[in-house]
Structure formats: C-alpha cells, structure tokens
Amino acid sequence: MADMKKVSSFILWLMTFCLLLGCNGGQEQHRLLADLERRDSARESITNDSLAEALVTYFDHHGSRNERMRSKYILGRTYFFLGELPHALETLYEAADCADTTAADCDFITLSNIHKQSASIFYEQVQPRSQLKELRLAEYYAWKGGDTLKAINSFSLQASAYDYLKMHDSIIAVVEKATDWY
Numbered sequence: 001m002a003d004m005k006k007v008s009s010f011i012l013w014l015m016t017f018c019l020l021l022g023c024n025g026g027q028e029q030h031r032l033l034a035d036l037e038r039r040d041s042a043r044e045s046i047t048n049d050s051l052a053e054a055l056v057t058y059f060d061h062h063g064s065r066n067e068r069m070r071s072k073y074i075l076g077r078t079y080f081f082l083g084e085l086p087h088a089l090e091t092l093y094e095a096a097d098c099a100d101t102t103a104a105d106c107d108f109i110t111l112s113n114i115h116k117q118s119a120s121i122f123y124e125q126v127q128p129r130s131q132l133k134e135l136r137l138a139e140y141y142a143w144k145g146g147d148t149l150k151a152i153n154s155f156s157l158q159a160s161a162y163d164y165l166k167m168h169d170s171i172i173a174v175v176e177k178a179t180d181w182y
Contacts, residue, residue, distance in 0.1 A: 029058045033067070036074045045081045052078045066107040069098035073114050085121050092118050101144075108145030112138045116154055128164035135161065152181045 033055055039046055046052070052075040059071040072095035079088035092114050099111045119134035135158050142151035156178035162170040 026058070026062055029055055029062075033059070033071055033074065037070065040074060040077055046074065046078045047081050049075070049078045049082060065098050065100045065103070066105065066110070069095050069107060069114070070110055072098060073110055073117075076114070076117065080117065080121065085124065089118060089121050092121075108141045109147055109150070112141035112145060112147070112150055112154065115141065116150075116157075119154075119157065123160065126164065128161040131164075132158055132161040148181075152178055155181070 032051065036046055036052065036055070052071070055071045056068075056075050059067045063071065072091055076088045076091035076095055079085075079091055096111060096114050096118075100106055101108075101111070115134045115138035119131045119138060122128075122131035122134060135154050139151050139154035139158075142148075142154055156174060159171045159174040159178075162168075162174065
C-alpha cells in the first residue's frame with residue numbers, strides 16, 4: 001500500500017513537472033488558461049495561485065505577448081480573490097506591460113479588463129485619482145477593442161471616483177453622457 005502511494009505521488013509530481021515544462025506541446029496549458037478565463041468571466045473566484053503561477057511561467061517562456069498578458073491577468077485576478085491587493089496590482093501592471101498596442105492582433109479587451117481590475121483595487125484603497133486614470137485607460141482600450149458596452153461601463157464608473165473627490169458637476173456630466181450612450 002505504501003508503495004502504491006509513492007507511485008501515485010510520483011505520477012502526480014511527473015504530471016506537474018510536464019505541465020511546467022510543456023511536455024505536451026502547450027495544449028494543456030492553453031486549455032487550462034482558457035478554463036481559468038471562462039471561470040473568471042463567470043465571476044467565479046479563482047484561488048489556485050499555484051496553477052496560475054505555473055501558467056505564467058510556461059507562457060513567459062513559450063507564449064506570445066497576448067498569452068503572457070492573459071496569464072498574468074489571471075494571476076492578478078487570483079491574487080485579488082486571495083485578498084493580496086498590492087501583489088495583484090503589481091501583477092496586473094506586469095500584464096499590461098506585456099501588451100503590444102501597435103500589433104494588429106493586440107488583445108485590447110484583456111488590456112481593458114486589466115485596467116478595470118486595477119481601478120477596482122484603487123477604489124477599494126480609496127485612491128480616486130489613480131482609479132480615474134485606470135478607468136480612462138479601460139475605456140480607451142475597450143473602444144479600441146470594439147466593445148462598446150465595456151467602454152461605456154468603464155466611463156460610467158468614473159462617477160464613483162468623482163464622488164470621492166466631491167466633484168459633483170463631473171458626476172452629473174458622466175452620468176448624463178453615459179445615459180446618452182446607453
């Protein structure tokens with residue numbers, strides 16, 4: 001029985017090792033990243049930071065700029081769900097740095113999501129000026145990515161930052177313009 005546990009443990013270790021090294025040509029890593037992205041889109045909490053870190057390690061060595069950005073975004077979201085906000089923010093900035101905004105295939109929607117997530121962290125930390133900066137970037141990249149609803153939503157969220165700053169005229173202007181757009 002003890003030998004069976006050792007064999008099972010070794011097989012699990014070997015599978016993890018292959019995952020990190022990409023023994024399967026990357027198919028499993030792509031599937032896992034897509035699965036985590038689906039869970040994130042469904043608003044499920046992602047708390048497996050070991051898996052997210054393994055994916056970042058893999059895509060840092062074998063992925064495109066968009067794949068590196070996507071994997072680091074998921075890792076940042078994982079840290080957010082774990083309550084590690086400073087670490088989440090640092091990882092989200094690393095993810096944004098992966099983007100090549102001059103490339104025709106740039107994933108502007110993920111880049112918009114990165115900035116929107118950063119804005120929510122600044123909201124929680126009551127840093128309205130930083131929140132505004134991130135929401136403006138989220139809106140800009142959503143427009144570039146062709147997601148009108150995400151762009152309008154990012155714009156409308158700026159009202160909460162203006163509320164912290166007690167800029168009532170700006171709140172009214174944002175709400176009216178967002179209402180018109182909707």
